[in-house]
Amino acid sequence: MTDTTSPPDGQDLPELGCYGLAGHSASPRDLLAEVRLAERLGIGSVFLSERFNVKDAAVMAGAAGAVSENIGIATAATNHNTRHPLVTATFATTMHRMTGGRYAFGLGRGFDLLFDVMGVPKITGAQMEDAIGIYRSLWHGQAVMGHDGPAGHYPYLSQDSSFDEDIPVLMMAIGPRSLELAGRVADGVVLHTFLSDETLARSVRIVRDAAETAGRDPASVRVWAVMATVEESITEEARLRKLVGRLATYLQGYGEVLVRANGWDLAALERFRADDLVQGYPGAFDAIGTVEQLSHLRDDVLPAEWLAASATGSAAQCAVRIQDQLDAGADSVILHGATPTELAPVLDAWREIRPAERLAGLPTNPGRSR
Structure with a gap:
């Protein structure tokens, strides 16, 4: 060198x-x-x-x-x-x-x-x-x-x-x-x-x-x-934004790529996209998602298996x-x-x-x- x-x-x-x-x-x-x-x-x-x-x-x-x-x-x-x-x-x-x-x-x-x-x-x-x-x-x-x-x-x-x-x-x-x-x-x-x-x-x-x-x-x-x-130890809002919001944002942008890479169920991705909250959402979930919105995605929309591909607790x-x-x-x-x-x-x-x-x-x- x-x-x-x-x-x-x-x-x-x-x-x-x-x-x-x-x-x-x-x-x-x-x-x-x-x-x-x-x-x-x-x-x-x-x-x-x-x-x-x-x-x-x-x-x-x-x-x-x-x-x-x-x-x-x-x-x-x-x-x-x-x-x-x-x-x-x-x-x-x-x-x-x-x-x-x-x-x-x-x-x-x-x-x-x-x-x-x-x-x-x-x-x-x-x-x-x-x-x-x-x-x-x-x-x-x-x-x-x-x-x-x-x-x-x-x-x-x-x-x-x-x-x-x-x-x-x-x-x-x-x-x-x-x-x-x-x-x-x-x-x-x-x-x-x-x-x-x-x-x-x-x-x-x-x-x-x-x-x-x-x-x-x-x-x-x-x-x-x-x-x-x-x-x-971080706040609930921060936890939701960094986990649920981040995954949802990826799914908004290039969901099929990530889902196919993991061998996950494409039907679950379609359910995510069809959700009333997700359709027409005005921005990235990890940037503007509220606690209520992100809790809905976690509890009612996203498979727990997908969120588990992380480090939490x-x-x-x-x-x-x-x-x-x-x-x-x-x-x-x-x-x-x-x-x-x-x-x-x-x-x-x-x-x-x-x-x-x-x-x-x-x-x-x-x-x-x-």
Whole structure:
């Protein structure tokens, strides 16, 4: 590598991650305090999702890097079609050097409907693979000349011929084809929230098998489970919003993808969609749902099995669910939807049962394996 930064000492819980500004936020400055606290609590990595309001991935990543020294930072995720590849490559190289190698760059498929109304091309797996190839060429000092591929036509792209930057690439994946692609080309994969333990185990197998078929070491792809974590000490409204509201919002946006991934009953999804409350609902349930509305969805609409694909109850019960994710084959677990403050008791409980020997040597950078 051409930069002179040294790798960080790391966090004492590198197997755990959290999201910065989890869900909706009108105050991106809150991220600064969240990252500082997550680092003090020992959380291994902070993940940053992008929304087209006040959650720009590059701005948030830079802010997280500026207020921290050891915690891993990941974009999870941005889309390759919303920035020119040279701009994206520059963003990642800047973050890599700014953080001394703590940063992992993450890409996702996004939402076709959103891209339609934005007037940008829908994303395909071939485009993502092509874009990753362009980024890696640029990061390693190679000029990209006369490129004409799925990601676009680019006459000439170059950063710096002296570059030799080892920047991990994460992919967000849920369906079998995206999981296979991640196994072939990515350094790490971030799965989806509300996957059953059986689906998690199956997803891990798909990633590992794809890596092996591609001639890679299956263990070289770091797999992050993503588990909605709702510890009982927070308010009832917060619990409902983070669990019921979050699942309902996913079902509003891409319910069939999640239901099919889990092998759940599609008829139950249709009942959800046909519910009087859900039809014509004016926004996302995790943003504007009331206690009464969310209680109705929990008690009368959503199958209990679907909500159980999470970590709920006491801190000790949530800690056991972390172990369940590792036992199902994940290397690491993102405790999703909770702030660092809310996660503090869960972290204490996890330390009581944490298999330290099994997790020894896990890197802080969320895109690197052992």
